[in-house]
Amino acid sequence: xxxxxxxxxxxxxxxxxxxxxxxxxxxxxxxxxxxxxxxxxxxxxxxxxxxxxxxxxxxxxxxxxxxxxxxxxxxxxxxxxxxxxxxxxxxxxxxxxxxxxxxxxxxxxxxxxxxxxxxxxxxxxxxxxxxxxxxxxxxxxxxxxxxxxxxxxxxxxxxxxxxxxxxxxxxxxxxxxxxxxxxxxxxxxxxxxxxxxxxxxxxxxxxxxxxxxxxx
Amino acid sequence: xxxxxxxxxxxxxxxxxxxxxxxxxxxxxxxxxxxxxxxxxxxxxxxxxxxxxxxxxxxxxxxxxxxxxxxxxxxxxxxxxxxxxxxxxxxxxxxxxxxxxxxxxxxxxxxxxxxxxxxxxxxxxxxxxxxxxxxxxxxxxxxxxxxxxxxxxxxxxxxxxxxxxxxxxxxxxxxxxxxxxxxxxxxxxxxxxxxxxxxxxxxxxxxxxxxxxxxxxxxxxxxxxxxxxxxxxxxxxxxxxxxxxxxxxxxxxxxxxxxxxxxxxxxxxxxxxxxxxxxxxxxxxxxxxxxxxxxxxxxxxxxxxxxxxxxxxxxxxxxxxxxxxxxxxxxxxxxxxxxxxxxxxxxxxxxxxxxxxxxxxxxxxxxxxxxxxxxxxxxxxxxxxxxxxxxxxxxxxxxxxxxxxxxxxxxxxxxxxxxxxxxxxxxxxxxxxxxxxxxxxxxxxxxxxxxxxxxxxxxxxxxxxxxxxxxxxxxxxxxxxxxxxxxxxxxxxxxxxxxxxxxxxxxxxxxxxxxxxxxxxxxxxxxxxxxxxxxxxxxxxxxxxxxxxxxxxxxxxxxxxxxxxxxxxxxxxxxxxxxxxxxxxxxxxxxxxxxxxxxxxxxxxxxxxxxxxxxxxxxxxxxxxxxxxxxxxxxxxxxxxxxxxxxxxxxxxxxxxxxxxxxxxxxxxxxxxxxxxxxxxxxxxxxxxxxxxxxxxxxxxxxxxxxxxxxxxxxxxxxxxxxxxxxxxxxxxxxxxxxxxxxxxxxxxxxxx
Numbered sequence: 001x002x003x004x005x006x007x008x009x010x011x012x013x014x015x016x017x018x019x020x021x022x023x024x025x026x027x028x029x030x031x032x033x034x035x036x037x038x039x040x041x042x043x044x045x046x047x048x049x050x051x052x053x054x055x056x057x058x059x060x061x062x063x064x065x066x067x068x069x070x071x072x073x074x075x076x077x078x079x080x081x082x083x084x085x086x087x088x089x090x091x092x093x094x095x096x097x098x099x100x101x102x103x104x105x106x107x108x109x110x111x112x113x114x115x116x117x118x119x120x121x122x123x124x125x126x127x128x129x130x131x132x133x134x135x136x137x138x139x140x141x142x143x144x145x146x147x148x149x150x151x152x153x154x155x156x157x158x159x160x161x162x163x164x165x166x167x168x169x170x171x172x173x174x175x176x177x178x179x180x181x182x183x184x185x186x187x188x189x190x191x192x193x194x195x196x197x198x199x200x201x202x203x204x205x206x207x208x209x210x211x212x213x214x215x216x
Numbered sequence: 217x218x219x220x221x222x223x224x225x226x227x228x229x230x231x232x233x234x235x236x237x238x239x240x241x242x243x244x245x246x247x248x249x250x251x252x253x254x255x256x257x258x259x260x261x262x263x264x265x266x267x268x269x270x271x272x273x274x275x276x277x278x279x280x281x282x283x284x285x286x287x288x289x290x291x292x293x294x295x296x297x298x299x300x301x302x303x304x305x306x307x308x309x310x311x312x313x314x315x316x317x318x319x320x321x322x323x324x325x326x327x328x329x330x331x332x333x334x335x336x337x338x339x340x341x342x343x344x345x346x347x348x349x350x351x352x353x354x355x356x357x358x359x360x361x362x363x364x365x366x367x368x369x370x371x372x373x374x375x376x377x378x379x380x381x382x383x384x385x386x387x388x389x390x391x392x393x394x395x396x397x398x399x400x401x402x403x404x405x406x407x408x409x410x411x412x413x414x415x416x417x418x419x420x421x422x423x424x425x426x427x428x429x430x431x432x433x434x435x436x437x438x439x440x441x442x443x444x445x446x447x448x449x450x451x452x453x454x455x456x457x458x459x460x461x462x463x464x465x466x467x468x469x470x471x472x473x474x475x476x477x478x479x480x481x482x483x484x485x486x487x488x489x490x491x492x493x494x495x496x497x498x499x500x501x502x503x504x505x506x507x508x509x510x511x512x513x514x515x516x517x518x519x520x521x522x523x524x525x526x527x528x529x530x531x532x533x534x535x536x537x538x539x540x541x542x543x544x545x546x547x548x549x550x551x552x553x554x555x556x557x558x559x560x561x562x563x564x565x566x567x568x569x570x571x572x573x574x575x576x577x578x579x580x581x582x583x584x585x586x587x588x589x590x591x592x593x594x595x596x597x598x599x600x601x602x603x604x605x606x607x608x609x610x611x612x613x614x615x616x617x618x619x620x621x622x623x624x625x626x627x628x629x630x631x632x633x634x635x636x637x638x639x640x641x642x643x644x645x646x647x648x649x650x651x652x653x654x655x656x657x658x659x660x661x662x663x664x665x666x667x668x669x670x671x672x673x674x675x676x677x678x679x680x681x682x683x684x685x686x687x688x689x690x691x692x693x694x695x696x697x698x699x700x701x702x703x704x705x706x707x708x709x710x711x712x713x714x715x716x717x718x719x720x721x722x723x724x725x726x727x728x729x730x731x732x733x734x735x736x737x738x739x740x741x742x743x744x745x746x747x748x749x750x751x752x753x754x755x756x757x758x759x760x761x762x763x764x765x766x767x768x769x770x771x772x773x774x775x776x777x778x779x780x781x782x783x784x785x786x787x788x789x790x791x792x793x794x795x796x797x798x799x800x801x802x803x804x805x806x807x808x809x810x811x812x813x814x815x816x817x818x819x820x821x822x823x824x825x826x827x828x829x830x831x832x833x834x835x836x837x838x839x840x841x842x843x844x845x846x847x848x849x850x851x852x853x854x855x856x857x858x859x860x861x862x863x864x865x866x867x868x869x870x871x872x873x874x875x876x877x878x879x880x881x882x883x884x885x886x887x888x889x890x891x892x893x894x895x896x897x898x899x900x901x902x903x904x905x906x907x908x909x910x911x912x913x914x915x916x917x918x919x920x921x922x923x924x925x926x927x928x929x930x931x932x933x934x935x936x937x938x939x940x941x942x943x944x945x946x947x948x949x950x951x952x953x954x955x956x957x958x959x960x961x962x963x964x965x966x967x968x969x
Contacts, residue, residue, distance in 0.1 A: 007357040011959070045966055054871060055958045073875040081873030088965045096628035097621060106872045108617030164964060 001190040002051060002158055007060035009046055014118040016170065020046050022213035026174035029155070033184065033191040038210035044194040045162055047210065051192060052086055052160050053079050066155055081110040085151030085189070087180070089163035091143040093135040099146050100131040105186035107153035114155075121149045125179060148180050152187055159184055161193040177203065184193070223464055226440050236853040238430040238472045242523055243846050244425020245476025247839070249517040250483035251418030254407040254491050255411045256510065257484070274382045276300075276703070277393040281680055282378040291321070292380070297381040297388060298322045298676065303678030304814050305363070306349030310364040315640060316370020317924040323488040341495045375679025375812060377791070393786050396704045414491070416585060417839045418594070420646060422524065424843055427639040430528040433465070435861075437532040444536060458537055465525050469876075473521025475513055483842075492835040519742045558600045558631070565597030576912065591908065595645065595901045596638040599894070600630050606893055608752045618874075623864060626886050629858065633890070636847070636854035640938070641894050641901070643847035647784035647840045647934055648902025653909040654833045658927040659768050665825050669818045670721040671697065671796035673803055679811045680791035686810050687795075689716065694799025700784055705925035709774040710762070711784025717798060722778070727765035728754045734764035736780050741765045744920025746775035770920055771825070803856040852945035855887065865965035866953070876961075880954035887937055895935045902931075 009021040020043040028034045038044045048060060049055045053069045053076030060082055062069045064083055070076050079087070085106070093102050103122065107113040122128055125145040144164060144211040151159055164180060165173030177200060184191045193204060201207045217637045229232040277297060279286070287299045289536040293432050297742075298321035305314040342348065343356035344363040349767040352369070367378075379391075389395035416833055437444075445598045447457060570591025600669070611623035629636075672694075679684045712718055714732050724731055725744060735741060742752055756763045760777055769776055779787070803815045866879055903924075910922045 045560075045962075049958075049962055052871070054962060073877065075868075077873045077875045077878075079873075080871065086871055087869075088868075090963060090965060092864070092871070094621065094624075094910055095865055096624035101617075101620065101624070105617055105621065109873055113617075 001030040001032075002192060003061075004047075004049075004061040005052070005061040005063075007047070007050060007062070008049065008058045009043070009055075010058060019213050021050075024060070024210075024213070024215055025210065026215060028158075028190050028192055030190050031185075031188050032206065033181065033193065033205040036192060036194045036210060037196060037198070037201050037207060039196070042210045043213055044196075044210055048160050048162050048192065048194050051158075052084050053077075059135050065132045072137070081106065081207060082112065082154065083157050084168040085154065085156035085159045087144070087147050087151045087159065087161040087164045089166040091135070091147045091167070092134070093143055093146055093150070098129060098132050098134055099127075100139070102135070102146050102150045103127070103131075103153055106150055111153045114153075117155065120155055121152060121183070124183060125149045135203075140168050141176060144168060144172075144176050145179065148176065148183065152183055153205040155187055155189075157189055159189050159191045161191065161195055163196070165197075166195075173200075222438070223443075223460055225900055226436060226443070227326065230436070230439070230470055232856060233432060233436060236856070237429060237436070237468060238475065240425055240428030240432060240846075240849065240853060241469065241472035241524060242475040242479060243849065244422045244429065244524055245473050245517055245521045246479035246483055247421035247425065247842060247846070248418045249477050249480030249513055250487065251414050251421075251839075252516065253480060253484035253510075253513055254488055255414060256513070257488060258411065258491065260508070264762075274384070275386075275395055275397050276380040276382055277389055278380050278396055278788060279393045279791050280785075280791050282381060284376065284378065287316075287378055288382060290390065293390075296384040296387070298384060298517070299378045299381055301367055301374055301376040301377070301678065302379045303370075304676065305373050305678075307342060307344075307363055309372070310346075310348060310349035312344065313361060314342075314363045314365065314370055314373060316365050316367040316374070318367045321384075322382070340366050340372075342369060344569060358766065371862070374780055375677070375682060377681065379678065390787075394790075396788060397701055397706075397944075399935055413943040416588070416845075417646075417836070420506035420642065421843050421846060423838065424639045424642055424846045424850065426524050426528050427635045428853050429524060429851065431635050431854050432533055433525075433529045435534065437529075438861075439516075450708070454537055458533055461529075461533065461536065465521065465529055469525040470518060470521040472525075473518040474514075476521055477517035481513075487838055490838070493834075500645040509901050558604065558634075561597045562601040563640055568594030568597065579916070581913070581916040584908065584916050586650075587908050587912060588905065589844045591901070591904055592642055593644065593899075596642055599638055599641050599897060600634040603634075603890070603893060603899060603912055604630055605626075611837070615682060621869065621880055622886065626890065628865065629862070629886075632858045632861070633851075633854050636850040637890060637894055639850040640891070640942075643840075643844045643896055644895055644898035644934065645905055646843060647930060648898055649905025649909060650836050650840060650923065651930050652903060652906035652927060653914075653936070654836060655912075655927045655930065656906070656910060656922050657770075657833075658829065659925050660768075660922050661829055662826060664768055664770055665822055667723060668721050669822055670717045672799055672822065673797040673801075673806070673807065674699075674794070674816045674818075675797060676794045677810075678793065679812065680793060682810060683793065683795060686806065686813060689809060690801065693801050694797050697796045697798070698781065698783065699794040699796055700792060701794075702786075702788050702789060703774075703791055704774070708772075708774045709788065711781040711782065711788075712778050712779045713781045717796070722767050724765040724767050726754050731765040733759060734762070734781075735778070737781060738780070741767055741778040742919070743769035743776040743919075745769060745772070745774065746777065747921040748915055748921075766781040768920070770922075775917065775919075831967050844938070848941035848945045851887070851942060852948070855946055855949040859952055863956075863961065864964050867961045868960055871965070875954060877954050878948045883953055884943070884950045886944055887942050887950075891938055891942040892935070895938055899931060 004024055004026040007021050007024040008019070010017050010019045012018075024047060027035075036044050036047065046055070050057050051064075055060075056071075056076075060092065064079065094105060097105065104113055104118055107118070122131070125148065127142075127145060127149060130138060130142060130146075133180050136148070138146070144167075148164070151161075159180075161180065165176055168176060181190075191204070193200075195201055257832065282299075284299075290297050299318050301316040304312060305312060307314065319535070340352055341354050342350060342352045342363050342365045343354055345355070345361075347353065347355055348363070352365075383389075430647075432650055444457060447453065452460075500682075568590045572587045572594060575586045575590065607623045607627040607630070611620050611627070613618045614623060672815065675683065675686065677686075692694065695715075695717075696716055697713055698711075702709050712722075712735070714736050719732055722741070724741070728734060728739075731739075731741070738761055740758065740763060741764050742758070744750065747763070750758075752763050752766070753762055754756070754765060758777070760779065761783075767778070803817045806813065806815045870876060870879060907924055910924055915921050
């Protein structure tokens, strides 16, 4: 489902060019879950952003479902709309839209909105009573549940999650994590999750560790 | 000191924001001080005129003809009279009102300053405000357009007959003479409404400028909220922090204020010639076109800048004062607070509009300005909630997810943009309102002047003998209709012959049946301003007679009545010095034959009148454009500052599959859509403004009620202009978004902002 081949990424800093990813290769099969761990600043989020086409590698190749992700902004945007679901640590819901509109937004954008599927997601995520509320009226756990529903609404083949429970207390985090894993399994998507928690990483099928820009 | 440097470091990092704050305040101050400077200059001219030409207000004796012998006879009989010869003359290439006086018989204090011997001896001195290309000319502290000389010099230029005799003691008129009291109108009173109008524009522009300042200060406070909390946590008291911020704002106010005063000086310098033309055209008030730099400007300019900053920052300072040191940082709390305030604002707006409607029942110019203020401020306060409603409707009517997001996101931005949008609304409404008023005025005025100028030529002499010779010379080659006018007790009194030409030229707004017959029978006509001033209707009685008709008299600040020529001659035995000629004899031929007679043809008078009219409103047009410019700058300031604050709202949409270019395009469309919405709201508001100007302010200020005319093409042009201004204002923020580095957007997801 996801293939990363010899990825390089560096960025400029006041001390010169800093290498973030140094020849990273990785593959993730469909219906599998993979935890990406590493210390702060090790490049976990950068790798996830490259996978989502939010940023471009300096060198190397990224393929999703056997197709290389595009080179242009428009191609990568199209990939994100239809194939990839994103879950962020900061939730990053759209503040101007209510829960129902947030849930449906990406699916409608990609033309894959399915009312029945959204109803199932709403029920599974226990969001039925919150549909008319706005993000600022929700707790962190509720916001993250909406973000998960949004990521799954278009039935993407690949879910990319960046510290999805990082902003939640342990009990809420565990509940959100259980929901995420259950729904990913139900949709048959692959999941790549960035986390610094060994406990959460152990819940996934496989785990890789990033250190000094290389995978261990 | 360390605290202050920490605060100032913000501005070093946000140079564009600092620039906008200074430019916004400088512009606001500039427009305000510019207008103040113009008003001050004009008022000082009035004072100069009042002190230099006191004889203008003295009672005078008039007769059909006054010769030197008549004057000498009166003096011998012990009459305290002083002769004056007055008329229009070309001196040194300039057309001036030449006044010839006899200094020795003028009462003490009325004679010109300086050595009387200078005035009387030699070739005679001609005093004037500006240098003249004439050997006799000397500069003096006189109003522009006036030349003062000894009566002997004036007789040489204008002819020997005496125009009138000033009566220097309170006595009844001797036999054969009439006593008249010329206009007692004080120029500064007469022009008060004009200056009030100009001052109102100055305050409007200042208010619009303050929108920028408020926006920039509010944003800077919001951006530094974290820093404030840190400083408080590190031991800085709320009082000390507030004082530091006040010191910072004071520095900004003084720098921007100084810039603003300098800019205001330039603006006043550019606008003053047009204002002078306006005042001359409307009131016959002569105002020099040179500016005097007054220390009081600098002080008042700096004062208003400081006041403006304190006013703009008061809300932010109050919030800071009450900020607990350990309160969690709330990004966009400022915007959310504004959103909560939206409903309160709308309520205040509705109350202001109701108050303005109530004020319509109250007479007086100040009530009229109250209506204007209530209308503008009320409309502006209602705008945000109105736009929120419209965007809500847009969202509900949209089927597409992106379109729904577009409207929802536009609504989300309203609190941050509302001040700039209010500024744009005020600028557009003022443009539409004033434009419609001027257009309506222009249409009515040109139709009226075409009608009023019915004769072919208009001739005027200082000596009646010249005109008698002219009529002989014409020898039946045309019709000559005498025109006579004097001023009595502050009212212009016109004598008119009943001739088809004048019947056509003096249309009546309201009249009794057969009004011209009534005029011949001893009734009177009054101009619209006098009728408005005294609440007169046809059939009402005045001292001079029964009102048979009311006529429009645009451009005349004075109340006026018309009597039949016979009655006028009986009441005021004046020489006939003006005639309207219906003739085919060319003006140049008459000028060549009678060089002392001033000859003007219809086209020249019309052209001059229309030019005065156009110049009258050139100032208004310039202020309109400046206000629109300031509003565009306010939009630019808001968009630019919001562009970085908005990244958390834009980044998720980008992450979900919209390109930066598309997002930037939507931002651009949003700005244009908001501009169109505001233009739509500004139309009825501007028309209401025009109605208030025409039906309330003009009637109160000038006594003219003008019909409201519609100018859709002008509104469309303004719409296009505002779209262009909005596009220019949005260009940089939109370009920034289109080219933003993905890493900057990614920071939103990594909590690194």
